[in-house]
Amino acid sequence: MNKGRVYSAMRPTGPLHLGHLAGALTNWVDLQGKYECFYSIADWHALMSNYAEPGETRQNCMGVLLDWLSTGLDPEKSCLFVQSHVPQHAELALAFAMIAPLGWLYRNPTYKEQIQNLQNKDLSTYAFLGYPVLMAADILLYKADRVPVGEDQSAHMELTREIARRFNHFFGEKLLPEPQTLLTPTPKVPGTDGRKMSKSYGNSLYISEEPKSLWDKLRTMLTDPAREKRTDPGDPNKCPVWDIHKVFNKDVEQIAEIDKGCRTAGIGCVDCKKMLNSHISAMMEPIRERRARYEKDSSLLTDILAEGAKRATVAARETMEELYPAMGLLPSTR
Numbered sequence: 001m002n003k004g005r006v007y008s009a010m011r012p013t014g015p016l017h018l019g020h021l022a023g024a025l026t027n028w029v030d031l032q033g034k035y036e037c038f039y040s041i042a043d044w045h046a047l048m049s050n051y052a053e054p055g056e057t058r059q060n061c062m063g064v065l066l067d068w069l070s071t072g073l074d075p076e077k078s079c080l081f082v083q084s085h086v087p088q089h090a091e092l093a094l095a096f097a098m099i100a101p102l103g104w105l106y107r108n109p110t111y112k113e114q115i116q117n118l119q120n121k122d123l124s125t126y127a128f129l130g131y132p133v134l135m136a137a138d139i140l141l142y143k144a145d146r147v148p149v150g151e152d153q154s155a156h157m158e159l160t161r162e163i164a165r166r167f168n169h170f171f172g173e174k175l176l177p178e179p180q181t182l183l184t185p186t187p188k189v190p191g192t193d194g195r196k197m198s199k200s201y202g203n204s205l206y207i208s209e210e211p212k213s214l215w216d217k218l219r220t221m222l223t224d225p226a227r228e229k230r231t232d233p234g235d236p237n238k239c240p241v242w243d244i245h246k247v248f249n250k251d252v253e254q255i256a257e258i259d260k261g262c263r264t265a266g267i268g269c270v271d272c273k274k275m276l277n278s279h280i281s282a283m284m285e286p287i288r289e290r291r292a293r294y295e296k297d298s299s300l301l302t303d304i305l306a307e308g309a310k311r312a313t314v315a316a317r318e319t320m321e322e323l324y325p326a327m328g329l330l331p332s333t334r
Helices: 018-031 043-050 054-071 088-097 102-106 109-117 131-140 151-171 211-219 240-248 252-264 269-295 298-326
Strands: 005-010 036-041 078-082 146-149 180-183
Touching (some): 005 018, 018 036, 018 054, 018 146, 018 240, 036 298, 043 054, 043 131, 054 078, 054 298, 078 298, 088 131, 088 151, 102 131, 131 151, 151 180, 211 269, 269 298
Parallel strands (some): 005 146, 036 078, 146 180
């Protein structure tokens, strides 16, 4: 039975954090039991912004795979692979580049935002402007029906559908599907300084982090500024520790207790942080156990990526063998 296909990816720009776990990976694990899932480590996308510092990309790919496996992604259920190991990604991106109007790319709101936020990097490149074209190729190469993303990626998904429609208009109706956005709840997971958890801000709690290091970060986190002393009442809605509680603490009674205790100074900030640490530690225990099993055998990680690339390439070739003649090109002899 055709369960439908899901495609999603992450850039290997460093270790993954609890924001990735809450915002994507937990959902990916759930989806792998319902759909045929292709999950890619998007190293071409990483190179677009890190082309001047490529040295860590290879190591980061293995780190991302370890984070995926430790959180429950199963290579028996999902196709896990590195984007550049399937050359058809680049081929289809080039084909889409032939028909993608520049106006579509310049109007992409994320492009403008990234240019402003990453002013320390020279991103005035052909590839960075065209990264939504590669993203569309990533998705449509597998004729994915659904793509799990947060609301901030909705513009990219609409551009992917526009590229599919334009391609079909020129080369043949219904050659490519118009994938649906599988909107996933993306909870706000603040970092240790109250801003959005991000590797670039240096405020992350990492999936691969040791318990002591996680607690050291939680212990020193900012809280409601009004609580200068233990006896000062506070407002949990002004506290990033509370925001993390709401994501990872599933004890409804304790959540109510913390809310009341903060407002009445019935509990101190350290008490609140200890309760959060307890829940995160319990959540991370099976994750650490899985990670330890995979870390024992580095060859197993290589084998997983090789098998994933093999499976992905079979699907990618099927698509390209259909698209080449439609574009008036000689079919590939590979």
